[in-house]
Structure formats: structure tokens, C-alpha cells
Amino acid sequence: MKIAFIGTYAPRQCGIGSFSQNLFESIRDLTPSQASENIVIAINDPGNTYAYPPEVKFIIEQEDHDSYLKAADFINNNSIDVCIVQHEYGIFGGQNGVFILTLLHHVAIPVIVTFHTVLKKPSYNESMILKEIVRAAEKVVVMTNKAVEMLRELYEVPAEKIEMIPHGVPDIRYDRTMVRQELGLTGKHVLLTFGFIGRNKGIETAISALPNVVEEYPDTIYIILGKTHPNVVRHAGEEYRLFLHRLVKKLNLEDHVIFLNQYASQNDLFKYLSASDIYLTPYLHEAQITSGTLSYAVGVGSAVVSTPYWHAVELLDGGRGKLFNFNGEQQLSDILMDLLAHPKKLESMRHCAREYGKTITWPKTGGGYYALAKYLAENTPKLVIKKDPALDLNVLPPLRLDHIERLTDSAGIFQHATYGIPNYHEGYCLDDNARALLMMLMAYRRTKSERAIKYIAIYLGYINYAQNADGTFRNFMGFNRNFLDKVSSEDAFGRAIWALGYAMAHSPMDAYYQMARQLFFKAMPQFEKLQSIRSIANTIIGLYYYLQDNPSDEGMIELTRKLATRLHTEYQIHRKDGWHWYESLLAYDNALLPLAMLYAAEISTNKTFEETAFESMAFLASHTLQKGHLSLIGNQNWYRKAEIPSPFAQQPIDAMAMVLLYLQAYVYSGEPRYLSLLYTSFMWFLGENDLRISLYDFETHGCCDGLQADGVNRNQGAESTLAYIISYLAVQHTFEKPYCKFIQDESRNISTDSLAYPST
Template sequence: MKIAYISSYHPRQCGIATFTHDIFSAISFNDTSPRIEQHIFALTDEGEKYEYPDEVVFSIEQQEEDDYIKAAEYINTNAYDVCMLEHEYGIFGGKSGAFVLSLLDHLHIPLIVNLHTVLETPTVDERSILMRIAHRASKIVVMSQFAIELLSRVYKITETKTLCIPHGVPQFVVKHRDAKNQLDLADRKVIMTFGFIGRSKGIDVAIRALPAVVNKFPEVLYLVVGKTHPNILKQAGEEYRESLEALVVELNLQNNVRFVNSFVDITDLSLYLSACDIYITPYVNEAQITSGTLSFAVGAGAAVLSTPYWHAKEMLAEGRGVLFDFNDSENLAAIIVELFSNADKLNGIRGKAHEYGQELSWQKLGVRYLDLFEKVVLRETEKSAQNSITELIQELPEFDLMHIKRLTNHVGILQHARYATPNYHHGYCLDDNCRAMLLTLMAYETEPSEELCELMSIYLSYVHYMQMDNGKFRNFMSFANAFLDAEGTEDSFGRTIWSLGYLLKTAPLPDFYQIGKELFFNAVPHFRSLKSVRAVAYTMLGVVCYLEYQPNDKDILDELCTMAHYIANEYRQNSTENWRWFEKIISYDNALLPLSMLKAGKILKDDSLIEVGMKSFGFLDQLLFDKHYLSIIGNTNWYVKDSGKSKFGQQPIEVSTVVLLYHQVYEMTLEEKYLTRMVQSFQWFLGRNELNLSLYDSETKGCCDGLESHGLNRNQGAESTICFWISYLDVKRVLTTLI
């Protein structure tokens, strides 16, 4: 079996680097045959260079996203069987460590994830990233039972996917008295804290407890072993350590506190831990799910005193240690004095810790990890391609129009939201009500319900109210129900015809059909006056839907033919060998144009239209997938011919028609790569995008409004959410037919 580890690694001075080295060594120790091959893919922090050992075969520069993708490709092409990801937000690049998702998106082998941090109150990005990692993982390993409960409650990750394997500890071979002698501490009562130093560690709390202890036991020595955390060092220098040193002088403890300002190796660390009588973890808040220092101290058989953070409450239960309140130096001092005054009680705690620590040895845990690797690999190899499609469907979120209903009242659907709260200031628009009607019609085809009919009726009523006597439509209306424009845009006209055409094809009730027919045919006289190619394309989609229901309507066939050749002529005037497009700019809802040409060409049986559709599709396809994921044209400056395309300002409206376009091309060619790209396009909503962040909000059932250079636009308006659910329904319908 060939194992790839994604982690920081020695000689980088990092707790996770040490952890990964210990797993690597434990697996090697337990492998009694040459069947195991292990390699490290090491995260290298920005601006640093390390002389890595031979097991490191790939270095991933923290802030270089391409390195993550290249690492995945290396793993895929070099016959690895399983990948272990050591996850901690801070060691990966991108916002909240999002770059690691690029690696996972391209990884083709089973994944096991070791979570070193599980936050109870994550940011939106942190929660989204962890949920995506969990979604990709075959198994998630945590180091405490409380972490499993957190994953279930906060991140909705099922307990069947999680496994608790405690933090391992080394073998402590030097006896307590011998260790003291080697360190020339035989005549001292030794208290210790080790690890990276920072304010969150609460070392000042422990120092403030010492005067009362020293007053009774002047031989006490508090060892603070460890360097300032590298990130803190970059930002604030040695400010905290210097404040601790000043505190020691202020309290006259120079003889009782010793700082060992170095990142000690495992041999020296084992010696220090074996020598200590009492170990303290005085962390200042409870949100610590794993503490390697705590595990090491228990493994060494020290009497551990700790504030009641999550891991400590679990680890020190049943008399294996003593808890004291956060920032309570007085209580800590009383506990230390009591233990040094009562040798039997002190030794009793040490004995229970030592007994428990025997089960934490890396030699024993190495067996558990090796067994986990083998089970995951076996299970994954037994899966069939058919199961993969089934699983893909199961991994889709449940269809839920909660946010659509939140934005809808008796008048129609509101345009915008402030985050997920309806924003009354901007009122309603025809565009969104037509999109909402299209969505409810598509949903009704899959699973009819009275609720969908009720929503459909609201949106159809809005369309009816906005049509003027001449057959055109207004677009905008205030929340106070006042018209805001004399006449709507051509695009809003075209979108309306698209939804009305779909209604005429699929109307669930006769009265819906009758009013839809009136609205549709009242607007027909304006079809040929449209100039915007997108307005014409939207209208063509509606006409195609109508003709799929009434294929012999010659007058409407003529309208479709005229519109299709109008767009084809625009293509011929603007396209060149290297620019196969309908305009000199690629702007918004671009997939709509080749989609309308392909659909019109099919129903008109006109190969020239299909040729235009396929050529423009091929050009757009290259632009959309010039990376390993869908990267749509942003609206910052769009993509003007002979200029660069905008990276940000990516909006969901683009993606919904991209999904529909790949569906159409797959249906016409039956080439599997287009089915794959259809699914990949939908995954843009779920985080396979420029920022590796999910736009879909599983809590609100809404969709964020776009990708910006600063992150997500977290407003969840009608357009974005409707486009998400339209894409969802189309993808699910296609995948369901493949089972």
C-alpha cells in the first residue's frame, strides 16, 4: 500500500509537523514487511525553505494555489492508494486555508482527514471549507469524543463518518528520578509547561500563582519550554515572552522560573516531561479540541493541572488530573500547594495518568491507523461506477425552496436580500418573477405539489399585471406597488417569453395555460423588433418550448426561423478564426447564445444553425474551463476581444445557463465529457470555483450573489437562488436518468 500525507513536516517547527512525523514513524514501526510505502507532501510556509528528509517527495508552497493542484496530479499519476490530510486552517493558503480544496477537488484516491481543529463558532468560510473537506473524505479522524459531537451539531457530519483516535505520545523510557538527575533538578519540585508560546496559552496565569507556592516550597521550579509561535513572532515579535520575563522579575521569581527558549526535539522533550512533577496547561479559553502537549504530559505520567477546555475535560476525567477555572491564579496556587503537601494524592494522580498514557503510545496507535488505511482502501476499490452516480445524487443537497418562499409574498418575489433577509427597498422585477415561475414549473415536473402551484400562481399573476395593452411588459415595481418604469428592457421581455413558453409546454392547470397563452401571443408582434442578441435568444428558448408542445404552428416556426438567423448573422459579422462569438465582447449570461442556436437548429432541422451553436460553444467551452474548474467571465470588465477576461464579479446567472448548455450538448453528442462538465459547472455553486467557497448556504437554502475579489457577496437575492435551484433540478434530472 502506498500512502500520501498532506501536512507540514520536519524540519519545520510546527506541532502538526511533529504529529505527522510520529504517525509516519509509527506506521513504519508496525510494518513488518516491505508492503507499505509512505511519502510526505509538505506544506512550506511563505518565504521559508527547508532541507526536507527523503520521505518528502513534494513541497507545496503555502500561497501558490497551482502547487496544490500539481500535488494532486502527482498523487494521481504515481499509484498512491490512500491520502491522509492533516488539517489545520492556518497551514494552508487562501482565505481560511481554502487552497487545500483545490487539491482535494483534483484528488482521485480515497481520502482520510485528521482534524486538528474543530471550531464551535466558525466563520461562514471556515464552516463551508470544513464541510467540503468532510464531504470529500472517506473517513474523518478526530482526537476527542467531543469533536464528534461538534461535527454533528455544527457541521451536520454524520457520526458514521467519524472516528476517534486519540493523540499519540512517545515512549518515555527514562524514570522520573533519573530524568531529574540528568537535568540536575534532583533537589527541585518541577512544574512544567511546553509548546509554542502565545497569549492564549495563559502562562502568565501560572506565573502569578507561584508566589504563594514558593512561599511554602521555595525549591519549586517552573520550566516554560518552547519558542514563541512563528506567526506571533512575525506579527508581534517577543512582546509576550518579554512581558512574562518582566512579570517574573516583578514577582521576584528569578530563581523559580526558567525559560527554555527553543523548539526541543522529542528526546529532550521526553526527558523534561519525565522529570516534571506537575504539568500545567493554563489555556485561557475552552475552545481547544486537541492539545498534543496535554496528551504528552499524561503519557509521561505527570500530574496535570488544567483549565477546563474541551480536550482537558475529557482527557483528565476519572482522576487523571485536576481542573481549575480560567484565569484563576489563586485557585491554581492552592491546588499546587495541596498536591506538594500530599505526596499520596500527587502520586495517585500521576499513577492514573501513567496507566492511561500507556494506551496512547504511538506504537499502539500506529496499528489503528494502518488498519484504518487498509479498510478505507478496500471499501473504495469495491465501489462501482454505477454506485458513483448514485452517490453523486445522494451528495446533492435536498431540494428546498425555503429561501424562495422567504422572498415571496402575495405580490411576487422580491429582487434582493440583505444577506438572507428580504430587502424591501428594491421591490420586485419581472425578470425574477419569470425566473421563479420557470423554477416552479421545472420542480412541478419532478414532484407535483399544491404549494408549487400556489407559488406559480403568484409569479404568473405578477407577469400578467406587468403586461401593457400593447403586449410589452413593465419590469420594476416598488414594494409599495408603484410602477418604476414606463417599459421594461428587451432582456426582461425575452426572459418573460422563455418562462411563458415553458408554461405553455408544462402548465399543470388549464387556467394557467389559458392566461399564459394570452400573455404569450399578445407579445408575439414584438419578437421581430428585438435588437439585443440575448433578448432574442431568451425569446427563442420560450418559442422552442412552445413548439415542443405545438410543433405544427407554422407562424411561430417562422418567427423562430427569423430570430435564429438574426443571431446567426450577428455571429458571422463578429466572428473570426480566433474569436468565434456573436459580439466583440463576452459579457453576461453567455451560454444562452449557443444554447438558443442549438435548440432552434434542432427543432428547425437547420444544420447551419447547429454549426453556429457548436462553434460558439467550443469557443466558450475553452474559456470556461481554461483551469481545472469552471471559471466564468466576471462582470468587472467582462471580456473584450483582444483584452483579458475579468476574474471576479462572477455571478450565478452565468452558471445556470452553462449547466443547461452542457446538458444540451451532451444530449446531442452523448459524449461523456460534456456530462462531466455539466456536473462540474454545477459544483461551482458548491465551492469548486475561483475562491474554493460554496455559494449555496445549507442553513438558509439560499445562494450568495457572486464571487468578488474580497470573497463572497453574501447577499442571497432572488436571481442567485433561483439560478442555483434551476441548475440543481437540471443536473439531478440528468443524473437520475443514468441510474
Template sequence: MKIAFLGNYPPKACGIGTFTNSLARAVLSNLRATEIQEYAEVIAMEEPQDDHAYPEEVKRKIRPQVVQDYRDTAAYLNRERFDLLVLQHEYGIFGGDDGAYVLHLLDDLRIPLIVTFHTVLREPSFGQRNVLSRIAERAQEVVVMTQMARNLLRDVFTVDEEKINVIEHGVPVIESEDRITLRERLGWEDHRVLFTFGLLGRGKGIETSIRALPAIVKEFPNTLYVVLGKTHPHVVRDNGEEYREYLLDLANELGVGDNVRMISKFASEQELFDCLRAADIYVVPYPNEAQITSGTLAYAVGAGAAIVSTPFWHAQELLQEGRGRLFPFHDHQALGKVILELFRDNEALEDLRQRAAAYGHSLLWPRIGRQYLRVFGKAKVAYKTYGRRLAAEAELPALNLDHLLRLTDDCGILQHAKYATPNRAEGYCLDDNGRALLLTGMLLQRGLGNRKQLQRLSDTYLSYIYHAQAPDGTFRNFMGYDRRWLEDRGSEDSYGRALWGVGYCLAHPPRSDQRLLLEEIFVRGINHLDRVKSPRTLAYGILALTYFLDYKPTDEAMLNLLDRSCNRLLDHYRDSRREGWEWFEGYLTYCNGIIPLALFRTLRHISKEEILTVAKRTTRFLAGQTVLNGMLCPVGCDMPYVHQQERPHFDQQPIDVMCKVLLFSEACRHEGLQPYGGYLNLAFGWFTGHNEMKATMYNPETGGCFDGLMQRGVNHNQGAESLLAYLISRVEMENFFSERSLWAHPGDPEDPERALKVLLNGFAMPEMAGREVHRTDKSADT
């Protein structure tokens, strides 16, 4: 068994760090192992300025704002064949808007994923919803700690209910001295003690407790309010100890300064439990209801404390059935009244402690660890069946680059062929060399084909593009076979396609030394994007920019250009849409899918609800126009398909199909597999015979692709555009399947029980090895 845990980790003073360590130890307690590093590795999120002395199990660190760290970690987990990754998710611990940088890791991950969501919001921002939904879509199983969190994932974030597991927050197994001895040791024997602990910040509401003290102290002068915890590191960084000083000043102003003791310390679990068991009442004065999980509250229940809390979400569930008392938010008078009632009634106090302690027994970490192990088994099975289901829907022909080599000479790739023989009379064009560079980058990124051969090809295509670019950044397109340019400036689309290939290879260079030239070409050329008029050219430029920003995510100038370009594309949509016509122009023609694809991919760098909304609407519209009778029927290129006029069926072009393959693949990342996974398979199926004429467009004998589907039948010429369209689609399909498939081997388990037994091979305790493994209940195992 080889598990990876990703999150914050001690000695970082952080609740997520404590949880990650506790979970790793909880799983360990159910295994035949003595140290975490025997079965797992921990990947810690670490700010560059920090220098924590991590324990031995921490093998890697990720700098939150460094995109490459996420990608490198995914490559490491894949290469070292980890069984699964267990991710602790909290928006604030990852880089990017709303923690979006973690998606760079998950998009490249090739092993099962389990995610524990520590924050689930009822009214998330667009960016928060987008990030969490994409994480949940990638995960095989997700864990939340309350029923309300489960409902929010289902209703607000549309997460598949079958993959949601409710496992409550664990509490440590800690023995303490008897309560009288603890109070004597802490110096509390002569006091009525109120207690609060946790990292300090404005969101803790401790001022409400202090405002309640005067009324309490008036009747019980020996009351002592103990607040244990360091100020949150982010608060210290931004505001120093301003909040702590404010609380002390408030207590003095109210005349209860001697009744408040603030201890700035990140206490051990033993110290926390001793304080919780010694205190008379544990007070949780959080000012907002939108807290779905509270580790401090779980600890208090586990320690058997008498709890008085505001009714935030976790408290409403955990303190039901008499396990605590609730008071309204910000209401110090109500808090004081509840505490006075309890101080006057020792039997009621003792009843609260006993009810909390009885329930807390079910929350002990070893029990929680056992529930997580069952989820591990479920995730292994879900990942395998998920991949098999997808793979069964589309069979990919073997990769064959013969025709690519046939069409490429020392100048570039030739435009056309007579059947499968290169047609030199037609010369070369920038469009095809841009697409060919994109293809070589994709092949090398996926580890497909002969690396040295593909690198040589990439040099050829890059050389053509460099030669085609004028000093002002514009491009020429057509060149005769005699190496003479046939024009001074090429089309807008050829400009956009060249930049697309260059941008992709900047993010994924065929060879690292090519980046200098790629960036030079890109920077010179992209400056013309503000002047292009075609929405397709804008889309190509947007795609190029998204890959450039994958390479340099902090480049503000490029990010601003991306934002402007998307706004212009949205303007095209606003100007052209009509009732029943959700599109960027008043007609459909070639390469249609490239436009919504550009919007979807922009969401990797810019979170705007309108971008996602328009991408979804136009993708649904395009699918509705072209997925007919269970097959892909691209709009024919004999003439444009003008709104409210007859739809042309032929000439159907491979390049238009390629754009839909790329579009539906990207749409799955944002909208899930239904229905876009099916549309993706239908789109690729067009090449292999699932089209209106039942004609196989890909020729496995030559490695080429026929140039179009005409009304009279197949155009049997096999030029560069159609070849590149097929090969790019073929690589994208393999990439899509590999992102969602397990490297399955004959004999792998088919159900969670067998999967867990295989996973625990060599690590299972006797009682775990013989235990029947059931599907995790939607409620916590008690």
C-alpha cells in the same frame, strides 16, 4: 512501498508539523529502512513568504492559497503511482474558506486516502461541517485520537463508523538523566517548579496560572512558573508579542514577576522531556473545552509528569483513572488550591507521575506507527472493494466518437440526423456547439480519445461560439447550412449552454493558447446573466461561473455575481415551493437536474447552509418524482408536468437524463453514495436499456444515441443533442468511477493482512512480516 504524507513539516514551528514528522519516523521505526525518504515523500504546506530549509524527504510544497498547486499535486501522486496518501487535517493550514482548497486535490486523487483529523468540533459552522464531511467521504480510513472525536465524527459529521480508527497521540522514545540531575542542570533545584509549554496565544489561558501564583507563592515562596514556547507565528504576524508582554505585566502587577520565567524558544523534544521530568507539576490552563487533541498533554503523560489541567475534551479522556487532576475553566482559585494540595503531599505527586508514566508507555511512537501501518492495509483493501462494488453496478460501453465526427463539419456540429445520417437541412445551433465544446473539454481532461483530433474539434466548436457572439456579448443561436444566421438573438438557454462549455474549458482548456479567446467570450457574455429570467439559464450561468472560479478563484467580481445568481435561484425556489412540491417552478419539464446541480457545484466556492439545504431538498424531490419502480423515468416532454396535474411519461429525452447523471454524481460528493450512487447508476442505465420500454437508447454500431423514448417506441433519429447527452453522461460515469476506484490488478490482496504484507514488500521488519494483522480496535492499542 511508496507513501506520501501531506501536512505542515519541520522546520516550520507548528504542532501539525511536529506530528507529521513524528508519524513518518514512527512508521519508519517499524520498517526495514533507515531514512524516511527510502519509503515516503513529504508534501509540505508552505506560505509563499516562507523559505524553510526542508529535509531531503520533502519533495513538493503546496502554497495554501494557490488552487493549481493542489491539482498539480494530485496529478503527481497519480502519475507516480503512490500507494496511498496520509493527510494531516487542520482547517487552518489549507487555503479557501475553512480550508476547502484541499478538496481540489482530493477530488482529483486516484489513490487510497487516510486522514488524521486534528480538530473535530461539536458545533461546527456550515463550512466546517461541509469540508470535513467531504474529506471523510473521500477517505478510505480516518484516524482520530480520542473516543469523543470518534463519536463527534459519527453523530455530528455522519462519517461511516466502520472507517473511523482511534489511535492516540504518540510520544517520543526519549531517555533523560535522573530527575535530581536534571533539576540541577536547569537551575531548578531550589524551586517548586510549575511548567507549561507550547506556542503562545490568547487561547492558551496562561493568565489563569499567573493569577493563581500569589496564593501559591504565599505558602511556597520558592515557586517558579516556567513558560516555554515561542509565540504562534500567526499571532506574531497580527499582534506581535502583545500577549507575552501582557502576561509579564500581569505577573508584575500581582507581585509575582520574579516567580515567572518566560522562555521564547521552539524547544527540541529532548529539551521538552527534560523539563517535563524535572518539573514538579505540569499545568494545562486551556480556557475552552473544545480541544479534541493536545500534543502537549500527550507529551506530558509520556514523560511521566504530574499534570493539573482544565477539563477540555482530550484531558477528560487522557487523565482519567488518576493520571492527572482537573480544575474548572478560568478558575485560578481552584487551580491554586489543587497545586497547594499537591505541594503539601509528595506521595500524591509521585502517584500522579507513576500513573502517567505507566500509561505513557502505551503511547510511544513506534507502537503508534504500528497501528497506522495496520490502517494502511485496511485503506488499500477498502479502496479496492469500494471501486469494485461501484464498477459492478454499471458497465460502461466502449467510448465511440464516430457519430460525433460524422455530425461535425468545418463549421460546427449539425443539429439533426435522419437516423444516423446528418440532416443538413436543419443546420446548426449554438446550444449543441456549446455542449460539444464542453464534451471535448471533458474528454481531454480525462485523457480519453485522440488528443489531436479532439483539439481540432474544440477549435471548430469554439469558432462557432465566437462567430455567434455579438459585440455586446449576446449570442445568435440558429444558423442554416448555407452559413446564414436565422435570427438576431438566440434563446436564454442557448446563451447559458454556450457559457457553460466556455467556462468548463477555461478551467480545463483543450489547448492552453485557447484561454485568451475563451476568457474574452466569457467576460463579454457573463455580464448579461443578471438580466436573464429563466431558472435554467441561471443554472447554466452558475455552472459556468463555478468553472471560471476554478480557473480564477480570487476574482471578486465573479464571486459576487455567483452569489447574486444563487440568491435569485433560491428566490425562484421560495416563490414556487408548496406542500409536497419542492421545486423552482410550478412544473417540471426538460433538463430539470441542471438547477440543483448548479447549487451543489456552487458549494465549491460559496459555503452557505441554505444553498446546500435547497440543493438536497430539490434533489430528493426530483429523485422521488423520476426514480420509479427501480428505474429512471424522466418526466415526459410532451407537455410540462404541472403541480397537482397528471404526470406525462413521454417523450423522454436524453438531455434530461444527462442532467440527472451530472446531478447525482455531484450529489454523491455532498451526501455520500446512499442513495445517490444507486440513482446515478439507474440514470445512466436509461441509455443502455434500463428504462420503461427496455429499449437501448445508445447505438453502439453508429456511436449515436436515439433522440427520445416515445409512447410508440424509440425515435430512431440520432441528432446532436441526444448524442452529446449520452457522451457527456458516459464521460461523467467514467470520471465518477475512477475517482473512487483503485487501479486493481489480478492477485491484489483481498484482506488487510495480505494488503499490508504486499505494501511492506521489501520494507517489513521480521516481527512485522510474521505478525497477524487484525482490524484496528476502536480504542487505542495499549
């Protein structure tokens, strides 16, 4: 069995790096016959390189997204049987370490993930990432029963997916008398804290507890062994260490507190542990689920005094240590003096710790990991399916319009939001009110809700207010309800025409129909003046819906044909071998162009339009659907032939256009493969994307504004949420007759007094 270990790794000075190395070596020692088989994939922090040992066969650069994909390819191509990943949010790239999801979803073998941190109050991103890791992994490992409880209760992780394997401890023993002599500590009462230094370690509490102790026991010294954490140095320098030095001087403890500003080797560390009388972890907060330093201290048989953070409460149970309250310097002082006054209490604590330490040596911990890896290698199919090729409606969130209501006032829908809060500074725009009208009309078709009728009137009213006397529109309106431009972009014009056409086809009442018709025909003289191909495409779609209600209007059919011919002409101008597209680049809203050609083909029964639509659709798919999921053209740098497309920033409106394109392709052709592509495109919103994280926010019921290079853009503007909901409604549409061949349970249909649509 060949195992790949993924995480930080020595000589990088990092607690998880030490853990990774100890785990690797413990399994190597258990299986000497395959010692050369196992490999390490190390994570490099930005700006640093390390002289890794020979077992490190691949290096992931923390903030380089591509290196995670390359690592997955390396694993898949090197006969690896199982991956063991060490997870901590800060060691992987992207927002909250989101890049690890890319790797996990691309490896084709079983994965075990060890969680070194389980947060009680995670941010939205942290929660989503952990849940997605759980979904991708075959097993997750934690080191305490408290962590098991939190995973089950807070993150709803199935019990059968969780394994509890304690933190391992090196089986290193030193003669106490000899090391005290070697370190010059003979005749001293030695207190010790070790590990990276930072404010959350609460060392000031321990220092403040010392004056009474040294007055009673003047031979007491407190050794603080460890460098300042690199992240602390990066952001705050040595401010905390200098604060501790000042506190020592203020309390006249210069002869009793020793700072050893070094990253101790494992052997030196165990010498200090063996030489100490009492080990202190005066951390300031309970939210630490795993402490490697605490495990080492208990494992070597130290008497430990600690604040009651989660790992300490569990590990020091059974007489293995003493607890004192957070910031409880007086309580700590009393405990220290009591223990120093009663050596038998100290020895009893050491004995209990030593006995427990025998059960968590690295050979035993490594054996637990090895047994788990062996079981998975023998019982998990070699090719693990990480992504669903088709959509399962049972796992979709309910359709909720809360965020749309939050963004809408009596004038219309606001363009932007900061996170999930409307941004009044940016005001309103025609684009989004047109999309909102389209979405609410689609929602009304499903809900027949009175609330939907109310919002349809608001958005239709905005379009009416925005229209100029010549039929053009204004676009941007400030919060003061004054327009900021005189004429909108052609793109905004086209989106308004699409929405108005749909309103004529699916209006809930005659008054709305008449208003939409009046606005549509007032704008019609502008149709043939349009120059933008996307505006032409949007207008063709609007004409298509108008003709659904007026199929015998020969004038509009001819106008549709003229506009489609202009699109086709652009296609002929730019079409080259290997480049089957309407312009010299792939930019934004790309799928709307073949979608419009499909609509035009249906209206005019023109085979040339049909061939152009399907050929250009195939070309677009070749650049966006070759990874098994939708990977959109990012708008940082749009894609030109022979250049490299931008992987980010990917926009929800592009995903929506793909969903609508494949819906119409299925309607037009009846080929089931287009339904599969529709579902694949829709799942971009729910995490089947390049970063493997959902853009849909399950708390606000909005949609994030895009996929950035380091994660999702958590702002949730109107465009993004409308794109998600329109796509959702399109997907739901495919599960109605005549689109599906099975009969749905009619009792699952939505009630007419709510806009919330439950998943089917």
C-alpha cells in the same frame, strides 16, 4: 507500500508539523526496507519558505489553488499507494481550508485523514468541509473517544469509517536529577506550561494562582516555555505576552515566573518536562479535542493539573492528573499546595502517567497508522471513484422554497441577500422577477399549489408595473417602489420575454394567461430592434414557448427564424478554426446561445441552426467539462482565444444555462449522453465543482452567489437561488415520462398543499 504524508512539516514551527514528522519517522523506523519510498508533501504558509529535509518531495503553497491540483497529479503519477493527510482548518487555503477538498477529490488512491480539530459548534462552512472530507476519505482518524462520539453524533460519520489512534509521544527519557541540575532547577518546585502562547491558553489563571503557592513554598517557579503563536503575532503582536508580564509584575512574581520565548527543540522540551514537578494546562474553554502538549506531558510521566477541556478529561482519567474549573485560580492554588505538600500524591500521578505513556509512544502510534494504511492499500481498488458520473435522486435535498418566500414581498422578489437575509438596500429588478415567474410556473406544474399561484401573481404584477408604454421595460426598483431607470438592459428585456412566453404555455389560470399575452404582444415591436445576442437568445426562447401554445402562428415562426438567423450570422462572423462561438469571447450565460439555436432548429426544422447549435455546444463543453465536473468560465476575466480563462468567480446562472441546454439537447436528439451531462452540470450546485463544496445552503435552502477564489460567496441573492431551483426542476423533469424508461413510484409524487418537493 509507498505512502504520501500531507500536512505542515518541520522545520516549520507548528504543532502539526512536528506531528507529521514524528509520524513519518515512526513509520520509516518500522519499515527500514522501504524507508526511501515514502514521501512528504508539505504545506507552506504565505510568505515563508523552509529548508525541508529530503523526504519532502513536493510543496503546496497554502493559498495557491493550482498547487493542490498539481500535488494530486504528482501523487497520481508517482506510484503512491496511500495518502495520510493531517487536517486542521487553518493550514489549508481558502475559506476554512476549503482547498484541501480539491486535492482529495483528484487523488486516485485511498486516503486517510487525521482530524486534529473536531468542532462542537462549527460554522456552516466548517461543517460542510469536514463532511466532504469524510466523503472523500476511506478512513478518518481521531485521537480521543470524545472525538469519535462527536463525529458520529454531530456529523453523522459512519462508525466503520472512524479509527481512534492516540496522539503519539516520542520515546525520550531523561534522568530527572541530572536535567534539573543541567537546567539550574535543583532545589526548586517547578511548574511548567509549554507550547504556542495565546489568550485561549489561560496562562493568566495559572499566574493568578501563584501568590498563595509561593508564600507557602517560596522556592516555586513557573516556567512558560514557548513563542507567541504566529497567527497571534500577525494580528495582535505581543499584546498577550506583555499583558502576562504586567500581571507578573503586579503580583510581585518576577522571581517566580520565567518566560522562555523560544520554540523548543524536542529534546529540550523533554528535558523541561522531566525536570518539572507539575505540568499545567489552564486552557479557558472545553472545546479542544486534541492537545499534543498534554499528550507529551502524560507520555513522559508528568504530574498534570488541567482545566477540563475534552482531551484533558479523557487523558487524565485513572489518576493520571487533576482537573480544576475554567478560570478557577483559587481552586488551582489549592490543588497545587496540596500536591506540593504531599509528594506521594505527586509520585502516584507520575507513575500512572508513565504507565499510560508506554502505550502511546510513537512506535505504537505509527504502527497503528501503518497497519491501517497497509489494509487500505491491499483492500481498496487502485482507482478510487471519487465522483459519481450520474445523478442519484435519492441523495438530493428536498426542493424547498423557503428562501424564495423570504426574499419576496407584495411587490416582487428582492435582488440580493446578505447571507440568507434580504438586502432591502438593493431593491428589486426585472431580471429576477422574470426568473422568479419562470421558476414558480415550473414549480406549479409539479405541485399544483395554491401558494404557487399567489407568487406567480406577484411576479407577473412586477413585470406589468415595469413595462413602459412602448413595450420596453424598466428594470431596477428601489425599496420605496420607485423605478431607478427608464429603460432596462436588453438582457433584462429578453428574460422577461422568456418568462412571459413560458407563462402563456403553462399558465395556471386564464387571467394569468391573458396578462402574460398582453405584456408579450405589447413588447413584440421591440423584438427586431434587439442588438444583444443574449437578449436575442432569451427572446427566441420566449417565442418557442409561445409557439407551444400557438403552433400555427406563422408570423411568430418567421420572427423566430429572423432572430435565429441573426444569431447564426454572428456565429459565422466569429467562427474560426478552434473557436466555434458567437462572439470573440466566452462571457456569461454562455449556454443560452446554443440553447436558443436548438429551440430555433426545432421550430423551423432548419438543419443549419441544428448544426450550429451542436457544434457550439461541443465547443462550450470542451472548455467547461474536461475535468470530469462542470468548471465554468469565471467572470473575473472572461475567456478570449489564446488567453487563460478565469477559474473564478463562477456564477449559478451559468450552471443553470448548462442544465437547460443539455435538457433540450436530450429532448431534441434522444441521446442519453446529454442526460449524463445535464446531471454533471446540475451537481455543480451540490459540490461537484472546482472547490468541491456545495453552493446549496442546507440551512437556509438558498443558493450561494458563486465560487470565489477562496471559497463560496455566502450571500444568497435571488438570481442564485432561482438558478438552483430552476435547474432542480429541470432535473426532476427528466425523471418523468417520456424522458425516463423506468416507471416511478407514483406514491412519491408531491402533495398539492405544499411547495416542498421531496427527493425521489
